[in-house]
Amino acid sequence: MTTATDGTPLWRHRPFVLLCGEQIASSLGRQITALALALLAVTGLGAGPFGAAAVLALTYLPGAVLSPLAGVIVDRVRLRNLLVAVTAAQALVVGSVPLADLAGHLTRWHLYAVAVVSGTLTFTLSVALQAALPRVVPTGRLLGANSALTAARTSGQIGGPALGGVLVGLVGPARALLAGSSAYAVEALLVLALPAALNIRRKQAARTPLDALRSGLAVVRAQPRLRRMILSGAGLNLGSGAATALYVFYATRELALSPWQLGATYATYSAATVAGALLAGRFARTTGLWRATQMRGLVAGAAVFLIPAASLGPGFALLLAYQVTYGLSGTVWMISMTTTQQRVTPSDLQGRVAGLVQSVLLTTVPVGALGGGALAAWLGNVPVLLGSAAVALVSAATLWAPVRGETEVPVPAAPEAPAAPGRPPQGRS
Template sequence: MTPSPARPPSTAADGGRTPWGALRRHRPFLLLCGEQAASSVGRQITALALAMLAVTRLDAGPFGASALLALTYLPGAVLSPLAGVLADRARLRTLTVTLTSLQVVVVASVPLAEALGSLALPHLYVVAALSGALTWTLSVALQAALPRVVGPEQLLTGNSALTGARTTGMIGGPALGGVLVGLVGASSALLAGGAAYAVEAALLFALPASLNRPAEPAGRRGPRLAALREGLAVVRAEPVLRRQVLAGAGFNLGSGAADALFVVYANRELALPAWQLGIVYAAFSVATVAGVLLAGRFATSVELYRATRICAVVAALAIFLVPAASLGLAFPALLAYQLVFGIAATVWAISMTTTQQLIAPHHLQGRVAGFAQAALLTTVPVGALSAGALAAWLGNVPVLTGAAAAALLAASCFWLPPHRTGTAVRPPAP
C-alpha cells in the first residue's frame, strides 16, 4: 500500500482562527500538554539519579555507564513495532494509564532496595530496561493519540506545543534532580521522579473515553505478523519517511555514543561540579523552547522535509563542541553545545514527527510510529556500548570526536545527489 503524501488544508478548522487559538481551549489537548510536562520531570530526575548512582555510588566505569544508557533504549528498539500494533488495537486511554502507573512501581523499587541494603548495579540495569520499555511504548501510543485529538491542520502546532510542554519539565527537571541528589541523595531523589509519574497517570486518566475506541476496528484485524507488515509497508513505500528514518538512525549512532560518555566525561575528565552539570542539562531545555518557537515558522517557510535536512547537519556539527571542551573553557563549551544542539534537534524532531503523522493512514498511526521509533532507537544502544568499550581503550576525547563525525556523516545523507523524495509535505500557514 502506497500512501499519497498528505497536503492538509490551508484554512483552520476552527472558523478562521489560528490552530493554536483553538488548541488553547481544547481540554484533551491541554491534558496531553500537562502529561508531557509531568512525564518530562519524571524522566529527567530518573535519568540523572540513575546515572549518578551508577557512577558515584556503585563505581560504574565508562562501559558501565554506557550500558545503563543502552538498556534504556534497547527495549524501545525491540518492542516499538509491537507497541505500534498495540496502540492501533488497544484502548488507548487505559493503555497509557497502565504504562505510567507501572513506571511509578519500577522507579520506586530503587529507594526501596537501598532502604533494605540490597541496591546493586544489576538492579539499576533492570530498572533502566523496564523503565525504557514503558517509556517507549507510551511514546508510540501518544504519537498515535495526537491525530485522534486534533485535526491535521493543527498537527504542526500541536507537536510544537507538546514539545514546549516537555521542555517546561526539562528546564526544571535537571536542576531539581541535581538539587535533590545533593540534598537527599540520588536514590531518595527517585521518589520525586515516581511522584511525577503518578501525576502523569492522573492526567492521562482524565482524557476522554473516546480514546478507548480502538483505531483499527476488531472486524478488520488480521494476524499480528500481517499487521506489522502493513505498517512497515507505509515506511518503505514513502521515500520521505524512508530517508528520514535512515539518516536519523545513523545520526543516533553518533549522538548515542556522545550521550553515553557525557556524564563520566564531564564528571571525571572535566571535573565539572554537580551544579554546573545541572545547568548544562537545563541549557538544553532552554534551547528547546527556542526550537519550539522557531519550528512552526521555519518548517512552514522552507517546508518540513527541508527543515529536517538543515537542522540535522547543524545538530551534528554541535556535537564537536563536546570533545572541544577538553581544550579549555569546558563549562561554556558544553553550554554552547546544548544550546545549538537543542534548537536544531527540536526543530528536526517536530518536523519529522509531523511529517510522519500527516503521511500515515489513520488506522496505522501506531505501527508507522512504532517502526520509525524502532529504527531510530536501534542504533542508540549500539553507539552507547561501542563508545563505552572504545573509551576504556582510547580515552573519551577521541571517541567523542569520532561520534560527532559519525553523526555528521549520517546527517549529510540528506544532502546526497537529488532523487525523488515524494511530494513536499508543507503545513498550512500559521
C-alpha cells in the same frame, strides 16, 4: 472525538492541554527516577562504573527491542485504557523501590528489574502518545502541537534533575523515588481525564502481529522522505551518541571544566531545546517542512565538530556553542520528523509506524555510546569525537540527495503556536 478545530487555540482545547500536563509530569518523573536509580546503585548498593551504566542501558534496551510490538498493541487496543494502565503501572514499579528499601530487601537485581520494566513502559507510552495526538488535533496543526509538547517536555527536563538532586540530598535516593512515583501517578490521572473517544478501536485489516508489522513497514517503504529521515536520524544518533558518551569525561579530564561550567553547558542545551520548540513552526513555514528538516539536520551534524574543536580552545565557549546549536537544530529536526511521520501515516497505523521509527532511532544510541567508549580507550577521545562528528554530518547530508516521486508536505500559513506570548502551554507529545 473532541478534536480541536482550526479556529480554536490549542491552549484552550482541553484534551491537548491534558496531554501537555501529562508531558510535564512524565518528564519530571523520568528525570527524578533516572537520577535516583543511578545514585542508589552507586551509593547504596556499591555498584561500580559498569553496574551504574547497566542501569541506564537497561532503560533504553526495551525501547529498541520492543517498540515495534508496542506499536502493534497500540493500534489494536482501547488507547485511553492503555495510557492509564501504563502510567499507573509506572507509578507502582518505581514506588516498589522505596518500599523494598524500607523493608530492608532492596537489591541491585531489583534496581535492574525496575530499569527494564520502567523502560518498557516509558517507550510504550511514547508510541501510544504519538498515535493519540493525531486524534486530538487536526492534521494541519500537528506541527504546532508537536512544538508545544516538546516545549512542555523540556520544562520537566529542566526542573527534574534539580528537583531530584535536592530530594536525594534531603531524604536519600530511595525515598526520593517516592516523588518520581507520585509524578507518574499524576500523569495517570491526567490521561484518565482524556476523552473516552480515544478508546474507539480502529478497524484492523492485519490478522496476525507479523502482518500488522508488515503493514507499518509498508507505510515507511511507500514514503521516500520518511524513510530517508529515519535512516539519516539513525546515523545522526549513532554519531551524537558516541560523542555524548564521551562528553563528561572529555570535558572534565581534557578540558578541565569545573562542575559549574559542565552544568552550565547542560542548562544551555535545555534552553536551546525550548527555543527550537518555539521556532520549529516558523522554520517550516518559511522554508517548507522538508527543507527545514534538511537544513536543521545538517546544522546539527556539523555542530558535533565543536566538541573536538574545544581541545584547541576556548573549551568552555565552544561547548556552549555546541549545546546551543545542537539543541536548537536537533529539536527542530525531531519535531519536523515526527510531524511528517504523523501526517503521512493512516490513522489506523499510527502506532505501528511510530514503534518502528522509535526502534530504529533508539537502537543506534547505545550502539554509538558503547562503540565510542571502546574506541576512545584505544585511540583517544579527540580522534573518536572527530569520527563521531563525521558520521553525524554525513548522515544528515544524505537528506540532500534528490527524492523522487514525492511532493512537499504543506505547512499552514497561520501561526500554530498553542499559546499566546506569556501563556505557555501547560505541558507533552
